[in-house]
Amino acid sequence: EAEVAQSPRYKITEKSQAVAFWCDPISGHATLYWYRQILGQGPELLVQFQDESVVDDSQLPKDRFSAERLKGVDSTLKIQPAELGDSAMYLCASSLALDSPNSPLHFGNGTRLTVT
Amino acid sequence: GIQVEQSPPDLILQEGANSTLRCNFSDSVNNLQWFHQNPWGQLINLFYIPSGTKQNGRLSATTVATERYSLLYISSSQTTDSGVYFCAVERDSGGSNYKLTFGKGTLLTVNP
Structure with missing residues (x-):
């Protein structure tokens, strides 16, 4: 079964350093999402991207976070500089397209970030 | 934004028991999905169910959109059912941008 690929699986970084996460969605999925999950x-x-375009980045802390999906396939999420409060699980997900009915959301395994 | 409340927050079962998890939401929705997050953090999609009833093996789900709630039923629970169950919804705003809001989840522990 096709999966959403993410790397790295774990990342430990010191505060003020830069960190990047990579995601490759399921082939053919036009919509790609980055989620953050704090413990509990x-x-x-x-x-949220549709192809290479940002659909919604209203919750992205743009002073330190950036995301791109240049060719409309894989995507990178970057944090610079990292802060202690950024420690969390970063999850990538994909779905067929915004206007596809009955289109479930599929998640990758996530990247667990620890900022020290 | 839309509010999503899940209950109970925690549930402990003996293997073989049945359970019902509930998701209440504060507004009309056009998208509702149930997910299971296993102890290793992997989120698995269980159901896409904005209305009606679906069944998949020992799991079934019912959404009563007019009353703004959804139920997830787990029958004959197994230890592998342990984990956190999330409900996620998208408010019906006349269109769809597939922006899901997650509840805080129900932590299920199934003991052997």
């Missing part, structure tokens, strides 16, 4: 809570949407 549900995932919260950071940014």
